[in-house]
Amino acid sequence: MDGSLKSGVTRELAEFVAGFDKSSLPQEVRHQVARSLVNWAGCAVGGSAHPALLKAMEAFKPFLGSGHASIVGRTERVDALHAALFNGISSHVLDFDDTHHATLVHPSGPVFSALLALSEFYPIDGETFVTAIALGIEVECRIALGVCPAHYDIGWHVTGTVGGFGAAAAVGYALKLDVQQMSWAFGIAATQAAGLREVFGTMCKSLHPGRAAQSGLSAALMAQQGFTSSERVLEAPRGFGHVLSVNPHLSDSVIDLGKRWVVMDNAFKPYACGLVIHPIIDGCISLHKQMGTRTDAIERVHLRVHPLVLELTGKSEPRTGLEGKFSVYHSAAVVLLDGMSTSKHYTDAVVNRLDVIALRPKVSVEIDRSVAVDEAFLVIELKDGSVLSQHVEHALGSLEKPMSDADINLKFLDLTAGKFSKEQSHQALEQCWLVSQLTNAGDLGALLRGE
Amino acid sequence: MDGSLKSGVTRELAEFVAGFDKSSLPQEVRHQVARSLVNWAGCAVGGSAHPALLKAMEAFKPFLGSGHASIVGRTERVDALHAALFNGISSHVLDFDDTHHATLVHPSGPVFSALLALSEFYPIDGETFVTAIALGIEVECRIALGVCPAHYDIGWHVTGTVGGFGAAAAVGYALKLDVQQMSWAFGIAATQAAGLREVFGTMCKSLHPGRAAQSGLSAALMAQQGFTSSERVLEAPRGFGHVLSVNPHLSDSVIDLGKRWVVMDNAFKPYACGLVIHPIIDGCISLHKQMGTRTDAIERVHLRVHPLVLELTGKSEPRTGLEGKFSVYHSAAVVLLDGMSTSKHYTDAVVNRLDVIALRPKVSVEIDRSVAVDEAFLVIELKDGSVLSQHVEHALGSLEKPMSDADINLKFLDLTAGKFSKEQSHQALEQCWLVSQLTNAGDLGALLRGE
Numbered sequence: 001m002d003g004s005l006k007s008g009v010t011r012e013l014a015e016f017v018a019g020f021d022k023s024s025l026p027q028e029v030r031h032q033v034a035r036s037l038v039n040w041a042g043c044a045v046g047g048s049a050h051p052a053l054l055k056a057m058e059a060f061k062p063f064l065g066s067g068h069a070s071i072v073g074r075t076e077r078v079d080a081l082h083a084a085l086f087n088g089i090s091s092h093v094l095d096f097d098d099t100h101h102a103t104l105v106h107p108s109g110p111v112f113s114a115l116l117a118l119s120e121f122y123p124i125d126g127e128t129f130v131t132a133i134a135l136g137i138e139v140e141c142r143i144a145l146g147v148c149p150a151h152y153d154i155g156w157h158v159t160g161t162v163g164g165f166g167a168a169a170a171v172g173y174a175l176k177l178d179v180q181q182m183s184w185a186f187g188i189a190a191t192q193a194a195g196l197r198e199v200f201g202t203m204c205k206s207l208h209p210g211r212a213a214q215s216g217l218s219a220a221l222m223a224q225q226g227f228t229s230s231e232r233v234l235e236a237p238r239g240f241g242h243v244l245s246v247n248p249h250l251s252d253s254v255i256d257l258g259k260r261w262v263v264m265d266n267a268f269k270p271y272a273c274g275l276v277i278h279p280i281i282d283g284c285i286s287l288h289k290q291m292g293t294r295t296d297a298i299e300r301v302h303l304r305v306h307p308l309v310l311e312l313t314g315k316s317e318p319r320t321g322l323e324g325k326f327s328v329y330h331s332a333a334v335v336l337l338d339g340m341s342t343s344k345h346y347t348d349a350v351v352n353r354l355d356v357i358a359l360r361p362k363v364s365v366e367i368d369r370s371v372a373v374d375e376a377f378l379v380i381e382l383k384d385g386s387v388l389s390q391h392v393e394h395a396l397g398s399l400e401k402p403m404s405d406a407d408i409n410l411k412f413l414d415l416t417a418g419k420f421s422k423e424q425s426h427q428a429l430e431q432c433w434l435v436s437q438l439t440n441a442g443d444l445g446a447l448l449r450g451e
Numbered sequence: 452m453d454g455s456l457k458s459g460v461t462r463e464l465a466e467f468v469a470g471f472d473k474s475s476l477p478q479e480v481r482h483q484v485a486r487s488l489v490n491w492a493g494c495a496v497g498g499s500a501h502p503a504l505l506k507a508m509e510a511f512k513p514f515l516g517s518g519h520a521s522i523v524g525r526t527e528r529v530d531a532l533h534a535a536l537f538n539g540i541s542s543h544v545l546d547f548d549d550t551h552h553a554t555l556v557h558p559s560g561p562v563f564s565a566l567l568a569l570s571e572f573y574p575i576d577g578e579t580f581v582t583a584i585a586l587g588i589e590v591e592c593r594i595a596l597g598v599c600p601a602h603y604d605i606g607w608h609v610t611g612t613v614g615g616f617g618a619a620a621a622v623g624y625a626l627k628l629d630v631q632q633m634s635w636a637f638g639i640a641a642t643q644a645a646g647l648r649e650v651f652g653t654m655c656k657s658l659h660p661g662r663a664a665q666s667g668l669s670a671a672l673m674a675q676q677g678f679t680s681s682e683r684v685l686e687a688p689r690g691f692g693h694v695l696s697v698n699p700h701l702s703d704s705v706i707d708l709g710k711r712w713v714v715m716d717n718a719f720k721p722y723a724c725g726l727v728i729h730p731i732i733d734g735c736i737s738l739h740k741q742m743g744t745r746t747d748a749i750e751r752v753h754l755r756v757h758p759l760v761l762e763l764t765g766k767s768e769p770r771t772g773l774e775g776k777f778s779v780y781h782s783a784a785v786v787l788l789d790g791m792s793t794s795k796h797y798t799d800a801v802v803n804r805l806d807v808i809a810l811r812p813k814v815s816v817e818i819d820r821s822v823a824v825d826e827a828f829l830v831i832e833l834k835d836g837s838v839l840s841q842h843v844e845h846a847l848g849s850l851e852k853p854m855s856d857a858d859i860n861l862k863f864l865d866l867t868a869g870k871f872s873k874e875q876s877h878q879a880l881e882q883c884w885l886v887s888q889l890t891n892a893g894d895l896g897a898l899l900r901g902e
Contacts, residue, residue: 052678059672062572063516063530079514121513155689160642191611191655192662194645198689202679204642211643221510227503228653228773238606238649322679 009146009250010234013139014182016257017169022131029261030436033130035405036098036137038412038432039268040108041072041448043097046343046415047090048073052203052322056089056210069117070445073419077449080117084167084217087113088210092159093203094343095325096272096415100265101373101399103144103162104152104275107266109209110163111136114217115170119442124174126434129441132170134263140166141262143234146253147245152197156244160195160208167216168223175224180231187229188219190240201315201323268403270396270411272343273325274313276306277332279376279395281341284332286390287380288339295337297382301363303332304377310367316360324351333359336380343415374398420450460597460701461685464590465633467708468620473582480712481887484581486856487549487588489863489883490719491559492523492899494548497794497866498541499524503654503773507540507661520568521896524870528900531568535618535668538564539661543610544654545794546776547723547866551716552825552850554595554613555603555726558717560660561614562587565668566621570893575625577885580892583621585714591617592713594685597704598696603648607695611646611659618667619674626675631682638680639670641691652766652774719854721847721862723794724776725764727757728783730827730846732792735783737841738831739790746788748834752814754783755828761818767811775802784810787831794866825849871901 047053048071057076065079071086078086091097091109098108111133119129144151144162152158168185177185192215195208223229233239234250241248271281280303288295303309305328315327324330324346333356334345350356371377374395380388394400403411409429416425428447435441498504499522508527516530522537529537542548542560549559562584570580595602595613603609619636628636643666646659674680684690685701692699722732731754739746754760756779766778775781775797784807785796801807822828825846831839845851854862860880867876879898886892 055676055678056673059669059676059678060532062519063532065514065516065530068513079516081511081514155694157642187650187653188655188658191608191647191650191658192645194643196642196681196684196689196691196694198684198687198691198694199638199642199681202638202681204639204678204680207639207642207678218510222507225506225510227506227510227655227658229655230647230650230653233647233649236649238647240647240649243606243647243649 008232008235009253010183010186010232011179012254012257013142014179014186017135017139017173018177018179018182020131020135020173022127025131025134026261029134029263030130032263032266033133034433034435035268035408036108036133036266037112037435038408038429039098040091040112041428041432042412042415043094044087044091045073045419045448046096047093048419050090050093052093052206053086053090055203057086068121070120070449072448073450075449080121081214081217083117084114084213085210087116088213089206092209093206094272095274096269096343098266098268099275100141100144100262101267102265103141103148103158105141105144105162106159106209107137107140107166109159110167110212110216111140111170113209113213114167115174116444118171118174118217119440120445123440123442126436126438126441128174129438130436132173135173136166136170137263137266138261139169142253142257145262146234146250147241147248150247151245154245155197157195157197157205157208160212161193161244163209163212164189164193164216164219167213168219171217171220172223175220177220177223181223183231184227184229185219185223187231187233188222188227189216190233191229192219193240193244201326203322265399267397267399268408270403270407271341272346273331276309276373277313277328278397279374279392280305280328280332280378281335282395283376283378283390283392284335285339287378287388288336290388294382297384298336298359298362299381299383301332301336302366302379303328303363304366304368304371306371306373306375307367307369308373310365318351321347321351328365329360329363330356332363424450459683459686460704461634461637461683462630463705463708464593465630465637468586468590468624469628469630469633471582471586471624473578476582476585477712480585480714481581483714483717484584485884485886486719486859487559487584487717488563488886489859489880490549491542491563492879492883493863493866494545495538495542496524496870496899497547498544499870501541501544503544503657504537504541506654508537519572521571521900523899524901526900531572532665532668534568535565535664536661538567539664540657543660544657545723546725547720547794549717549719550726551592551595551713552718553716554592554599554609556592556595556613557610557660558588558591558617560610561618561663561667562591562621564660564664565618566625567895569622569625569668570891571896574891574893577887577889577892579625581887583624585712586624587617587621588714588717589712590620593704593708596713597685597701598692598699601698602696605696606648608646608648608656608659611663612644612695614660614663615640615644615667615670618664619670622668622671623674626671628671628674632674634682635678635680636670636674638682638684639673639678640667641684642680643670644691644695652777654773716850718848718850719859721854721858722792723797724782727760727824728764728779729848730825730843731756731779731783731829732786733846734827734829734841734843735786736790738829738839739787741839742831745833749787749810749813750832750834752783752787753817753830754779754814755817755819755822757822757824757826758818758820759824761816769802772798772802779816780811780814781807783814875901
């Protein structure tokens with residue numbers, strides 16, 4: 001073999017995954033994987049009746065393979081490749097899944113969707129499952145660290161593009177791929193990597209983690225059969241880094257690999273909309289409490305925020321629930337009126353509520369580069385001339401103010417309510433926390449179907 | 452609806468496809484589609500036992516859906532999505548399929564693979580099939596014209612990236628999508644567009660048209676169900692053109708749309724390797740005739756060629772048949788020795804033949820920007836001091852010197868020999884030429900399985 005292949009970031013990551021000893025996974029990482037599972041599963045159940053999923057299922061209905069794998073929150077069972085696709089869609093469609101803040105990757109969707117689907121076909125013990133997920137999220141976020149922020153700024157939805165590497169790493173570890181196969185799996189994932197930010201606000205955004213899950217699962221399965229690819233796809237002159245970014249800094253992807261776990265930086269959202277809106281929602285909840293019943297009296301709302309707020313969520317007249325998730329105006333208006341933010345505040349009906357439509361144009365947004373991305377300054381003027389203000393230093397769900405395990409449990413129970421009985425919800429929740437003790441992690445499938 | 456959506460290249464192409472009257476398709480375009488079908492089908496049969504296809508089939512075997520659709524050249528039948536994938540792989544794996552020279556797109560793989568698979572599930576009459584293919588190839592090549600050469604130069608395998616648009620257009624026309632659905636289908640295809648040149652020389656190259664076929668077919672099926680996407684994905688600031696190219700010139704994509712047919716510029720390869728090697732092969736065939744039995748006496752071979760020859764096919768020590776397709780050194784050596792070039796000259800065995808290995812290092816390549824891409828100057832020095840030379844002005848298979856219908860028939864019969872009986876080959880060939888008269892184009896499936 002060409003000696004030049006024996007070094008490089010692709011090889012280093014492949015060796016890390018293929019050679020990982022599951023007994024060396026730190027306890028805090030195991031715990032973080034369980035938190036990620038609870039959060040991912042709740043989001044997928046919550047999104048399991050969304051039109052985006054239903055339309056995708058209807059489109060592919062004539063072509064599905066036999067039913068080893070579960071569609072979370074639903075009774076149908078399908079082939080693993082489509083289960084990976086469908087669960088990737090449902091887990092992201094509420095824009096409520098996890099976020100690696102440094103890169104804006106939503107890491108769980110591609111990785112859990114692929115590995116759960118595999119585990120219902122190819123039994124995987126709980127310890128291996130948890131380790132594989134940790135490795136998948138780690139690889140995904142680390143590759144993103146090597147190409148972001150330029151990669152995202154150009155217009156790539158980083159969850160779509162790096163998600164396939166994460167899914168390939170998780171599945172590849174579970175399938176016990178060797179280093180060469182793992183390198184090929186990364187190559188196969190890279191050459192399917194896709195997802196444009198242009199489609200944000202449409203059903204296609206949630207397609208990205210779905211396709212990434214399916215592509216990454218496919219990549220590992222193909223590499224296992226000896227389907228060849230580049231063995232240095234990340235760093236090669238025409239590889240992933242150079243083609244999908246500018247000045248990639250892939251050495252950042254392997255700093256302290258196996259010593260520092262990037263998966264620990266994964267954060268969970270309390271609100272079902274674009275992350276940059278979250279400090280504003282915290283502020284609006286506080287202001288609603290201050291106002292009491294005087295929401296009719298709002299004359300004007302002024303927000304001073306980080307520039308990304310308008311870049312990502314500047315839709316001033318959203319028409320659908322999905323567009324509402326990318327409208328700071330909708331979020332501020334509806335939270336000021338209702339005093340809270342749940343996934344149900346981003347439906348087509350709520351976005352078109354007359355009181356919300358009336359309040360939206362009163363919201364003005366000033367961008368200020370000195371404001372942090374998880375920070376916001378809010379001022380409300382009421383018709384009687386009084387002024388209320390609020391400064392949110394760190395949004396709930398930020399690394400400085402993370403959601404507690406109890407917060408994540410409440411989120412899971414909220415998202416599964418109406419889909420599962422109370423008993424089913426509690427049982428599924430309990431087993432998610434105990435995932436590493438399962439004889440076969442694939443048993444999660446039945447629990448997450450609500451059986 | 453936002454007025455700005457009503458113009459733009461995406462909308463213009465969607466209107467062109469959705470509103471096309473099949474009776475207005477020019478006769479020469481119909482004929483060109485039939486030529487493309489014969490060439491595509493021959494390549495797919497020829498590649499139907501290639502390890503790349505077999506490994507992909509093995510990887511996905513547990514997950515296949517029920518068998519409406521044919522795998523060309525084989526007896527198995529699978530779901531349409533996987534048939535599209537598999538036929539896309541087999542039709543490209545010999546690097547013998549068609550080429551739109553201006554952009555280096557290999558247009559047939561994504562489009563025929565997607566539409567044939569659909570037609571075995573959803574009956575399509577021959578006229579509609581031929582029109583849909585023409586529209587698919589037209590859209591695919593025209594989008595490529597709007598982003599190339601920069602898109603390809605960056606490192607994108609343009610067949611992988613634009614192929615999904617072509618497949619979506621062909622399938623979308625057959626499914627009678629309206630303009631909005633067609634725009635969404637382009638959006639869904641765009642956000643799955645992928646394929647890196649880094650993987651050239653591995654099995655992944657052939658994965659690109661396969662995934663493009665599958666993604667484009669999926670895109671049209673999803674759009675039909677109302678799965679939403681951007682309606683201006685080509686030209687938007689974070690759309691396909693800007694993100695996957697630099698300074699896209701998408702107005703080129705719609706010049707004389709419907710008046711001039713780019714599909715007429717589609718060309719067919721006489722040799723199963725990188726196109727830029729073709730003039731060199733023509734020259735080596737001539738030189739072999741001049742040398743007669745003196746191939747042992749070759750001292751040195753000097754080639755003066757276009758710069759792309761070394762950029763694309765500069766592998767000096769190929770180890771596999773696939774790498775041989777991207778080695779000008781292998782191609783020159785083996786053709787000088789054997790006096791001809793067939794798909795069988797790019798197997799692992801021939802690439803590792805001792806006489807070929809011995810001759811390869813005697814081949815030197817000089818790049819010269821004044822030489823055209825379908826041109827070559829060849830000089831051979833023999834051990835007795837004599838010198839032979841050859842100038843190839845236009846390679847066989849170039850637009851200036853196209854393959855005749857008879858050439859394409861011979862290629863089909865060569866590629867299907869050993870897979871089909873002589874009678875089966877002739878029958879399949881005849882029906883391909885008569886495709887526009889078929890009541891159901893899906894009947895081609897059985898013929899191309901060799902039934």
